[in-house]
Amino acid sequence: MRPLASLLATAASAxxxxxxxxxxxxxxxxxxxxxxxxxxxPIPSGTTMSAxxxxxxxxxxxxxxxxxxxxxxxATCHNPALGWSDRIPRAVGHDGQVGERNTPTVLxxxxxxxxxxxxxxxxxxxxxxxxxxxxxxxxxxxxxxxERLNEFEIYRDAFAAAFPGEDDPVNxxxxxxxxxxxxxTLNTPNSPFNRFLKGDEAAMDESQQRGMRLFVDNxxxxxxxxxxxxxxxxxxxxxxxxxxxxxxVVTGDERDRFAFRTPTLLNVAVTYPYFNNGSVxxxxxxxxxMGQQMLGQDFAQDELxxxxxxxxAMTGEMPRIEIPALP
Amino acid sequence: MRPLASLLATAASAxxxxxxxxxxxxxxxxxxxxxxxxxxxPIPSGTTMSAxxxxxxxxxxxxxxxxxxxxxxxATCHNPALGWSDRIPRAVGHDGQVGERNTPTVLxxxxxxxxxxxxxxxxxxxxxxxxxxxxxxxxxxxxxxxERLNEFEIYRDAFAAAFPGEDDPVNxxxxxxxxxxxxxTLNTPNSPFNRFLKGDEAAMDESQQRGMRLFVDNxxxxxxxxxxxxxxxxxxxxxxxxxxxxxxVVTGDERDRFAFRTPTLLNVAVTYPYFNNGSVxxxxxxxxxMGQQMLGQDFAQDELxxxxxxxxAMTGEMPRIEIPALP
Numbered sequence: 001m002r003p004l005a006s007l008l009a010t011a012a013s014a015x016x017x018x019x020x021x022x023x024x025x026x027x028x029x030x031x032x033x034x035x036x037x038x039x040x041x042p043i044p045s046g047t048t049m050s051a052x053x054x055x056x057x058x059x060x061x062x063x064x065x066x067x068x069x070x071x072x073x074x075a076t077c078h079n080p081a082l083g084w085s086d087r088i089p090r091a092v093g094h095d096g097q098v099g100e101r102n103t104p105t106v107l108x109x110x111x112x113x114x115x116x117x118x119x120x121x122x123x124x125x126x127x128x129x130x131x132x133x134x135x136x137x138x139x140x141x142x143x144x145x146x147e148r149l150n151e152f153e154i155y156r157d158a159f160a161a162a163f164p165g166e167d168d169p170v171n172x173x174x175x176x177x178x179x180x181x182x183x184x185t186l187n188t189p190n191s192p193f194n195r196f197l198k199g200d201e202a203a204m205d206e207s208q209q210r211g212m213r214l215f216v217d218n219x220x221x222x223x224x225x226x227x228x229x230x231x232x233x234x235x236x237x238x239x240x241x242x243x244x245x246x247x248x249v250v251t252g253d254e255r256d257r258f259a260f261r262t263p264t265l266l267n268v269a270v271t272y273p274y275f276n277n278g279s280v281x282x283x284x285x286x287x288x289x290m291g292q293q294m295l296g297q298d299f300a301q302d303e304l305x306x307x308x309x310x311x312x313a314m315t316g317e318m319p320r321i322e323i324p325a326l327p
Numbered sequence: 328m329r330p331l332a333s334l335l336a337t338a339a340s341a342x343x344x345x346x347x348x349x350x351x352x353x354x355x356x357x358x359x360x361x362x363x364x365x366x367x368x369p370i371p372s373g374t375t376m377s378a379x380x381x382x383x384x385x386x387x388x389x390x391x392x393x394x395x396x397x398x399x400x401x402a403t404c405h406n407p408a409l410g411w412s413d414r415i416p417r418a419v420g421h422d423g424q425v426g427e428r429n430t431p432t433v434l435x436x437x438x439x440x441x442x443x444x445x446x447x448x449x450x451x452x453x454x455x456x457x458x459x460x461x462x463x464x465x466x467x468x469x470x471x472x473x474e475r476l477n478e479f480e481i482y483r484d485a486f487a488a489a490f491p492g493e494d495d496p497v498n499x500x501x502x503x504x505x506x507x508x509x510x511x512t513l514n515t516p517n518s519p520f521n522r523f524l525k526g527d528e529a530a531m532d533e534s535q536q537r538g539m540r541l542f543v544d545n546x547x548x549x550x551x552x553x554x555x556x557x558x559x560x561x562x563x564x565x566x567x568x569x570x571x572x573x574x575x576v577v578t579g580d581e582r583d584r585f586a587f588r589t590p591t592l593l594n595v596a597v598t599y600p601y602f603n604n605g606s607v608x609x610x611x612x613x614x615x616x617m618g619q620q621m622l623g624q625d626f627a628q629d630e631l632x633x634x635x636x637x638x639x640a641m642t643g644e645m646p647r648i649e650i651p652a653l654p
Contacts, residue, residue: 062408070415080650088397095423323407
């Protein structure tokens with residue numbers, strides 16, 4: 001248990017603010033802490049979201065032939081049928097190898113300012129190529145992946161259209177740019193929570209509204225805030241049974257041992273199981289564990305019920321993506 | 328080379344018929360040999376195509392959690408992005424194991440009267456469960472698969488809706504019935520070839536029309552006939568480098584050694600690579616090899632070009648399937 005001083009301060013101030021008697025006052029506070037989800041995440045400078053790039057990214061996202069086996073694509077673990085994740089504890093990749101960590105959803109991932117559980121990449125462009133090369137995921141060198149893509153006229157044309165004026169557009173950097181552009185379209189607007197934040201008080205029922213209050217009053221909001229319900233920061237958390245050292249592996253900084261990036265809570269009800277090793281498969285247990293570990297408290301059953309009901313209100317409209325016809 | 332007597336007889340009679348000078352007479356002949364693709368394949372007696380069954384089948388088709396790894400579904404090898412096949416020589420399944428045979432497309436497979444390369448099942452219901460249980464494919468016992476599905480209220484409800492009045496609807500037989508019902512919707516109407524057969528003479532260009540004539544005159548049509556361009560029969564064929572004994576493994580009948588079910592030619596341009604072990608990756612080589620092995624002849628380059636152009640006219644409209652939201 002390592003409740004952070006800042007976390008408690010925020011929680012205390014939130015609790016204070018929420019003693020205000022009217023919903024209108026509460027709402028102002030809530031909107032400031034959470035923010036409704038914008039239509040698109042920030043687009044990094046130096047990149048664009050052209051239709052051609054998004055289309056190419058969609059093809060590449062579903063393309064299994066840039067894996068050594070020929071059957072694993074981004075969509076294998078980030079499965080559109082499963083909340084763009086895989087709903088198994090830890091990722092399964094090349095030759096059935098099981099990874100160390102749970103697959104994070106790509107939904108709304110453009111709103112995160114740190115990618116992977118350990119934040120080893122700052123943005124989706126940095127993230128996109130890792131799983132292609134990883135021995136236990138797609139297990140293909142980027143050189144070979146580019147060679148395979150170059151065999152197809154349709155890909156050569158699609159890269160040329162997405163990166164006009166470039167001499168040699170089929171290259172790893174452009175693979176990353178295209179996949180990231182596509183991923184930035186995978187957002188889930190109009191969740192009950194978002195509709196509530198935008199003024200539709202009927203969008204969340206009473207239990208969900210009580211859950212929101214508990215979420216704020218107890219300080220969950222200290223880390224889970226902003227439009228994506230994640231501060232994109234790293235917090236130490238010892239998950240029973242996990243030996244994963246988290247961000248320490250990236251930084252070597254002792255303070256980062258067992259620290260993980262705060263995951264988004266958007267669509268959390270459909271992106272189980274939870275935590276870095278996926279060892280907890282229901283929201284009640286996940287919330288209780290978070291309360292104990294991060295806040296030093298046990299929630300009562302009715303509190304848990306309300307917080308979980310609130311978390312269910314985070315489920316937005318899934319992107320309707322047409323499966324591409326690959327060459 | 329084992330050209331069948333019946334095959335040659337058919338070819339000869341077809342050639343005779345096609346000496347008729349007018350396209351109108353040719354068309355009558357073509358339509359009789361090929362038949363335009365009906366909207367739906369035959370529905371076996373004792374089963375139905377209710378919307379609830381199709382919906383459930385779609386969920387099950389995309390469901391990876393009825394595999395031992397949790398990441399392999401029907402859609403892994405029968406990938407909608409890849410002509411509902413996988414475009415690799417031989418199927419890759421559980422733990423990266425490589426199977427003996429090339430994955431057949433499920434497109435229009437309801438029109439086949441024998442399933443699998445060796446025809447060991449007569450219909451889609453018989454086919455559907457095999458890959459779930461196969462050690463090198465999804466590697467899960469049906470008992471365990473049913474257990475997993477039963478964990479989800481959404482599946483329990485979907486089975487109850489699809490099989491009303493049954494006491495225990497979540498069972499292997501119903502898994503097969505639902506998947507088969509879904510698969511019977513995966514048909515590809517309106518190919519240029521089909522539009523041509525229906526009277527739109529501009530739907531195929533001159534090369535494609537010459538290719539059709541060659542296809543008929545040379546006897547390809549002896550086995551590749553009917554709406555699905557397959558007679559659903561077994562023909563001996565020794566593929567260079569292949570030791571697969573084909574239907575002999577099923578029947579033990581010496582005459583079936585190296586015999587394989589005639590594959591559909593619908594969408595053949597987008598369902599490469601070809602033959603039982605996927606060892607041929609382009610249509611020119613595949614057609615030449617067929618000519619040599621089955622018809623005892625070498626096609627000239629311009630004949631090959633025309634036949635391949637004709638085969639490209641077999642590509643129909645891909646089914647637009649929405650990826651289901653799984654529980």
